[in-house]
Amino acid sequence: MDNIAGHKSSLSLVTNLAVLFLVVVWLIPTVGLLVSSFRDREQISETGWWAAMFPVESAVRTRPEPEGVRQDGDYYVLEGNVFEAGSGSVSGFGLTGRDPGAADVGETFAWYEVEVTEEDGELDDKRIEIAYPADGEPEFPEATEDGLPITPGSAVLQRSLTVAENGDFAYINDGEISRAPSLYVVTKQPPDFGWQNYRQILTSDGMDRAFINTLTVTVPATVIPILIAAFAAYALAWMDFPGRGWLVAAVVGLLVVPLQLALVPMLTLHNKIGIGQSFLGIWLAHTGFGLPLAVYLLRNYMMGLPRDIIESAKVDGATDFQVFTKIVLPLSFPALASFAIFQFLWTWNDLLVAKVFLPSNSESWVMTVKIADDLLGSRGGDWGILAAAAFVSIAVPLVVFFAMQKYLVRGLLAGSVK
């Protein structure tokens, strides 16, 4: 036979590549979310996360305060540095937002008013924009961009800007500079990452409370259904009683009932019997919503345990309870662990059930509600916060998952190899 152990099939390379491809595809959104969690809302809406690692050449508007303006003949001169922080590197600059990189560093960019001859022969004033070396003299073209001839020697300086690479600038205007002028420079921006999203989430008021609330909901909501379901599953698997088949069918049937259907009736019931909106209520709700899957999963697993062991125990005089606690329960540990992980993750991530069954005041907020209703703001849109919150709330489930993962794998494989 070709495909015995030790012989490599030619397909294995393809398989490996396919797996690698799937892993990469699977990871892309997560990596994107992780990168986004270090960026703020504006950066996220401006560039994709994949561009976040590289310096970006971008144009910015700067509005230097008109301080220390000196008069030079008919003109007013403002000098300074475009970088408030003091250092940086400019690669281009301009006087309008439409063309912020009109001139290169070391040049002077100027607006001149010139006299042109219109097509009908009339004289008119037009503004032209020219860039020339800062230590040189402007050279005026013979005609404007529209092709109108310029009267030589008619140019009058209106405004000019000279910017050096280190950001030093000189701005000259033909009128008094009373308002901060808008100057534009093109500069390389270093990649900008920060912990600000994480800081905002972790230090926001009541986050500790929300964390404890989430644990208060999650731990009992995981333990209670496992306890009940283990008993039920044993009975459905190993105890003979009339209608057992129908009962199993009913449990399977309940699996397909969407829990949203039960929200209002259950809350009404809780109000009638005096539980109201409370932690007890949400434990009961989660237990109810988790039970069908738990019973179904555990029963199937217990059915697969060797009949011989259980029958010999019974022959030896063990009661059902002893069989359950001494034999079935220890053997079912992998299945219990798998279900515990499922239930824990689902209750940890739950938003809907928590909003319905817990009071709406901020003392009872769980983490998901805190994130959705408090941190994201009235109309959402703070994607950076959302991404960071996802990673914060993922931390505990990850610990749980890795701690119990070996049982999960065993649980999935159990029974497949004799």
Next chain:
Amino acid sequence: MKYLSKRSFLGSAAIVALSTGAAFAQDMPFEVGEGDFQWDSYEAFAEQYDLSGQTVEITGPWTGNEKEKVDIVFRYFEEATGANVNYSGSDSFEQDIVISARAGTAPNLAVFPQPGLAADMASQGLLTPLPDDTADWVSENFSAGDSWVDLSTYEGEDGEEHVYGLFYRVDLKSLVWYSPIAFDEMGYEIPESMEELKELTEQIVDDGGTPWCIGLGSGAATGWPATDWVEDLMLRMHEPQVYDQWVTNEIPFNDPQVVESIDEFGWFIRNDDYVRGGAQAAATTDFRDSPSGLFAVPPTCYLHRQASFIPAFFPESAELGDNVDFFYFPSYEEKDLGNPVLGAGTLFSITKPSEATDVMLEYLKLPIAHELWMAQDGFLTAHAGVNPEVYATDAQRAMGEILADATTFRFDASDLMPAEIGAGAFWKGMIDYVGGADAESVAETIQNRWDSIR
């Protein structure tokens, strides 16, 4: 080379204009008896009621920063009456309130972001009518008072009409945002009429720019910004009565007048040269990210039509009145329809009556309840008795003036239509239209949907 405006650079531009709630972290930032507030009525109110030991539970759509602001308004109520106010905001208020009202865990007061849902719940008997004198009070004390009474009068479970809500906080929708710096540099003038606005649009294209930033994306609610456009244009092209008939479906959705308005919207959005990224991109751009084009260098658009709440989503470098400002979405010069204004608002309704709840509604009628939020920015009101001096910014005051100068005020139509239309078929239809579908067939699909839910 990529030209993009960056925030954390050149600190001078990075003055945080849109102050977050942190600045008002303290409980009672305004000293009683000081400033331009109308404290007299507040003090009389405080004398009149003593509700020590009572609690008012309120839920509403305001979360985060807005919750902090409204909490301050309620804080003054607590101070005056001794009652406790427990406000909680929810991101999914519309679903939560229905569940809790049905299950009997409703709070005392619910703040509805749109009258459609309140009317729905009133007809199911889940709301308690406000005292009978509310209608008279609103029509006397609100500007355009009667239209506010109409908007809060619904048929109850018993089939009788009552006032079920008190409007508190108004959003103004007929605004176009622009950058004064960009306008200045390009020599553009603020258009005084729709004809001029269209000319400006064409001129910007001639100058090599892109006039409009339009973003219709909004998660599950994608499409609503387009419905605002159509509603605004409806009000500018036809009589307000036609608008009212459209809202109640007295004229069908595919009436030629409605189709004409949709096509007018198409003049703006279905031209790839007029919209940043082209018409297709508009449907997928999130409305929250859309205005960023005004602040980009070079500007990737010059105009953005959006409601008064949008500054919350401007970049941090934005400074109202400096690098961003707004003008009234103008009306047609050739049509003599005055200056219509489209808006929306939130209303307080009673979901579980109590003595303290009634007193809270009395408090919300006082000018001071409105002024306390006005002074914190981000709040417009239809209450005619407030002192406009209290507005936190000139921009807010200017919006207040637009509201006051309106010859016609109409509420957002999609909020008044049945949810399946106004929060479903209309949204989707607009996305189809932007995607290239014919206005008439889109309108017909929406009308068919409307027929099917009757």
